[in-house]
Amino acid sequence: MAASTRTQPPWKEPQSTVSPKLKVWNSLTRTKNDFIPIDGQGKKVTWYSCGPTVYDDAHLGHARNYVTIDILRRVMADYFNYDLKFVQNVTDVDDKIILRGRQQHLLSEFKAKNPTLSQEVFDTATKAFDAYVQKNLPLLKADLKPEEFQTQSKEKYGHVIAGKALEGDAPASDKEAKIKMHLKTVASAATALMAPEKATEEEVEEFWTGTEDVLLPYLDSLYGSSIDAADHSIFTKLTKKYEGRFNEDMKSLNVLEPDVVTRVTEYGPQIVEFVGKIVANNYAYQTSDGSVYFDIEAFEKTPGNHYARLEPWNRTNQDLVADGEGALTKKSTEKRSEADFALWKSSKPGEPAWPSPWGPGRPGWHIECSAMASDVLGEQVDIHSGGIDLCFPHHDNELAQSEGYWCNKEGGHQWVNYFMHMGHLSISGSKMSKSLKNFTTIREALARGDWTARSLRIIFLLGGWHDGVEITDELRKAGSSFEKTITNFFYKVRDLEAHPNTTSTGTEDAKLRAEFESAQTTVHNALADSFDTPTALRAISKLITEYNSADKVGLSNDLIFDVARWITRIIRTFGLDGSASPHDNTIGWSGIDIPAASKDFVYAVSRERDAVRQHAIAGSLTDDVLNSIIAKDTLEKQQDAAAVPYAEVLSSFQGSLKRLAEKKAPAKEYLALCDKLRDLDLWDLGIYLEDRENAPAMVRPVDAELKAAREQRDLIAKQKREAKEKREREEAERKAKLAEQAKVKPQEMFRTEEFSAWDEDGIPVKDREGADVPKSRGKKLRKEWERQRKLYEEYLKTAGQ
Template identity: 55%
Template sequence: MAAVQPEWHSPPATSEKLPKLSIYNSLTRTKTPFHPRDPSGEKVSWYACGPTVYDDAHLGHARNYVSTDIIRRIMEDYFKFKVNFVMNTTDVDDKIILAARQQHLLSKWLVKYKEANQEVRDTTKKAYEAYVGKNLPLLIEDGAGSAPAPEGFEDAVTKLYGHVLAGKSLANDASPPGDKEAKVKMHLNTARSAASALATTAGDLDTFATKATGVLLPYIDSLEKHTVNGKDHEIFTKLTKKYEQRFFDDMSALNVRYPDKLTRVTEYGPQIVEFVKQIEANGFAYDHEGSVYYDTTAWESSGGVYARLEPWNRNDKDLLADGEGSLAVKATSFKRSNADFALWKASKEGEPSWDSPWGEGRPGWHIECSAMASDVLGKQIDIHSGGIDLAFPHHDNELAQSEAFWAKCGKDSEQWVNYFLHMGHLSIQGSKMSKSLKNFTTIREALAKGDWTPRGLRIVFLLGAWRDGLEITGEVVKAGVAWEEKVNNLFLKVRDLQRTSSQTSGTNGIIESKSNLDDNLATAKQKVHDALCDSFDTPTVMRIISELITAYNTEKNVPESTSLAIGQWITDIVVMFGLDSEYKAGQMGWSGVDIPEKAKAFIYPLSKLRDSVREQAKAGTVNAKALVESEDVPATEDASCQPYAKAFSDFKQSVVDLNAKDSAAKDYLAICDRLRDVSLWDLGIYLEDRDSQGLPALVRPLSQSLRQERHDREAIAASKAAAKAKAQADKEAADKERLEKGKQSHLEMFKTAEFSDWDADGLPTKDAQGNEVAKSRSKKLKKDWERQKKAHEAWLATQK
């Protein structure tokens, strides 16, 4: 029966105080006004699909959960909704079962051996051949009928999959590569590693097993999975508990808020059974050989709708098979519709199981979220979120089965979820980042390497719309770094103004008057509000902040109150966005724009002393004694403060030493530069001179951009120096060659077999045959003779 898209039922506006917020809703595929179900308009129920915990979270997960966190923070901290945020962790599904069981069985198998003996190698060879046969068919179809010998693996791959490795499509046509090609590369890497292990003769078991694990896992599993007891859930939860903890550790590192309520599938076995029983009792499910299937035909016949989110995908065989997991490989002729999906799966050997009216089994993929969300949040939910890949079949199936649970007839059913929010994917070279494709960089790896910081990653996500796909490119990274540096510089200036103002209890010379920036700030606030009301349009917010900072940087004589107001407002926005996990109430700007607290007692007075030395040196007279006595080095016994104290005392001593030598002003300026560019630079601190603005040096921590600027300058200088050295070397080589040529006397240069007679100067008069040398040739020979005469005389001069 063809699905008819029903009219979306907008919840009534329950409060006049509600913001005019509209959200892009996947149910309507448009922006729709947001009205929570709560009569007061304050409370919002939100269910988010959490991770499948069998491996470390990667940057693709970061894209989903950080973007979700940004929206949650806007809802809670900006619009002041009281959000009840519920999330699950999927700790039992086909991927988890397979991963946990395979690791358990391989560990049991390996413990029987102490080295990579012949038995281990023979088994691994069979595993390698099975893996290649299943996943890399071109290597088998080449005519050999079996996997290439490990020693010949690379040659076979180059011949048959070289086009894929070169970035072309699997079909070797003009179509762009995508997930299929990424999967082939993954399988090639796994098989290559095993082939490398088999091609070596070393007997170390750990090294061998590490390389061969990828092929051994599925092979040992195929031999031993019948030995696993389905009631022994610890085999499976041991893996999921580990990776659930690691997931939330990663989320904490990214400043993602913990859910208000966390649910786990393994803790909901009985509730899920009851949920399925109710759907069956309502007439929208049927069982087959211990499995229970949702009856889409019965649901639609009763007036319900299936595939509301992505109706165009309801007959997509690949997506339907992905949603069914291991059941997809079974004959499905018994299904009443191809769209029917499993609510409960009969257990097979090696799988965890729970008791049910239909026999030993386990939950289907989609039913878990419906049962848990309904249990915690009830009959209707305001917001449901997840990655865009979950829209169909997962969320469409959730909708259908949940509404079938709560209603005995489709036409009388109520809308289970009012707003679906789907986050865009993060992709690499056109392919979605995925655990199954193994083309991911884990969050902890990216942070540990320094490729990303939590703030930098969040900024990149904020610069893009939450529901759009995002591909990490050099331009994207550059834009994020530039935005962060721009905000950094503003916070540095405003903090410095705040610090100096508090010290002098004045305006620091800034004229307090009406500024155009006051109007700019008011306009920016309104525009940001409008952007956030427009489906959380963070790219526009980021642009508004950037434009306001540009206006601030170009304005002269900005009133102190205006500067502080701009700094405070931008602080409020970036903190609301979650860009500072270490923010402390009352703090101006975000963390990381200040030098270490323990350094301040030394560096601020040191910078002040340096400013005075520079000012007097430029004026032509340095009163070293008065300067040195004006600033004392604070006493300290803290070893961590010693480097700062030493920089201070060393600089004072340099001033004293120059004074004793009656040094010139340029010498004082030189030690000031050395303090900035060497001593403090090595301590991670930079003094930004602001002479042209009539301001003291700005004390700031070293940023990546400052380091890069210096690196670029040094690289350019090194390149110029190298070019100059090369030119000098080339000149010296040419001069040397020229001198070497002058070694021969001009009197002897033509005394060869080519001629038979010469004059007193050694110039030829007759050729080899005794004929007179022609006048025209004599002229040419004379010129060559004169050049050699000069060269020889030059050579003789060097010999003296």
């Protein structure tokens, strides 16, 4: 990264009479600053966050951004008690959306006109294949045939396929990732074009799926400019679909809804007005085609104005500048500087348009956020957030145009006080990207069970919010370990609620209370130090470890409950417990409780089982004792529907106990019945009784860890059973073979073509060619004959002969 040739402009710290509660890492200063809200009372905080561009499903990289922002938002509101106004936009018009919406529309029309796979369809797909190869994989020959693709791709792009750079020994980069994506696209199309005639509905669908990614840009190149772009439904059909799916994904990840949602398509007049004022302030100019560009040089002539404040080293990076302008933007010779960026784009044929003083056009990518944030939050914003990849050019351009809108000629204007950028997510070192098509969607990951909303959030909490997070096996294990630690702690506390410790001495309280106070201080300082959640999680884990190692008899119930309530508050503040409030003074998180309808019956049958086991082991389970145990829990004749399965378990257990008593069963049968209750009856209802020494069984739900442990035990038992069965089968086969062999007379056993002469016992003396059998071999044959003689004699005895 090249150093900037410009000095960092002074950051104006907001003024307040209220002492700051925390520091935040501020991308504007690239350091930690005291967080001081614009609000003079230090309570209200305005926050604008860049939302989704809705043309495809959100992936895990998006989850990293939105879940992490949600964590910071919850900490500020629920821990530091700020009154937040959180605004998030939806980008429902930009170059990507226009292209995707238009391409999908054209492909739908093409498929509707060609319900069968005619020769015209194959010809068009073949031309699309050729065009895609020539544009994106130039090392392949121009007239490449689909059947030649595999050989050609290995020859020309072998280094990339092997995970290396295209040239030399440098490591692979985004450039190689794009080549891999293009190779995958062409491979799919080649397979579809080489396949035999498509007859079934499934085969036709496979053809369209395989060729879609080459057909989309090809059809757009032919017909994109001819569509009726005044019909905005061509584009909104796409954006409404994916905005809805995005909202579903965020709900499934337990991300809070924004207080205000803004959409670009609903802000046309405001954006036009916003651009107009920037032009009036002489910080923008119009070109002959009706576009409007921001004038960076004019902007920086005003004292206090600086361009590219977030990433000044990138202001001359033409690749990033071009990417920020969009794929549909044509290079203009009327731009005063290469770095000047579009505020308003004149719409070309096939692009949606809105009226403006400069002619029909559409907003530039960056202007939308400036106009919408300013409209809802005013001339200054406390916090602006987004992914780290938005720093330049998106947020730097936002800053410049917004400050160009709000500033006066006497000096610059600080539009945003704190920029917070979330780090990237990568898996195996590869950043997820829609453009690279190397992503796993949120809904795919959740549906497959790769992640839960909680486990994914824990992973993000374990990393610094503005640092990159790479998901490794070690990080997965750390996340799983933390979740297991919290869950097991809550199981114990929930059990303590059901079975209070009546013999507590309180002698261990002082030590645990000191650890508790230390943890509270550590977590507070960590969160105040720019939301240092990794340190906070370590402090919570350490506190639980101290509790686990303490003498439980020496701890008072109240202290344990205080610790549990505090831990509950913190994890709920992090959003790890669904919609549960951090302030409701309850204990635990979802997943640790058995169903409410089951509790009366399950705890009753667990008490009875504990008593039966205790007396059975001690040899004191008399009829009177058994009757007194059962008598404590009488069933009502009718239960609610939800409670019926659990009531039946209790009733069945009591009935089985009575039947064992009637037949004077031994203690081992009572113990077997108790095991069946634990391992089958309650397990099948999702409840487990964890037996403990000198304590009542712990009642807990059957969770993934228990299921995995049982599956492992079952697998080991199955392997042992199969191994035993194999040994028994082989032994039976050996005995059967031996029994069959025993029926052979020793005088007949060697009378085969291998020999030509035998003595009176049937032992060979000449081989096949008539030569004498060597003495050494004769001795071996005699030994075999003797063994067979003994077998045969035993056989005769067994057969009664």
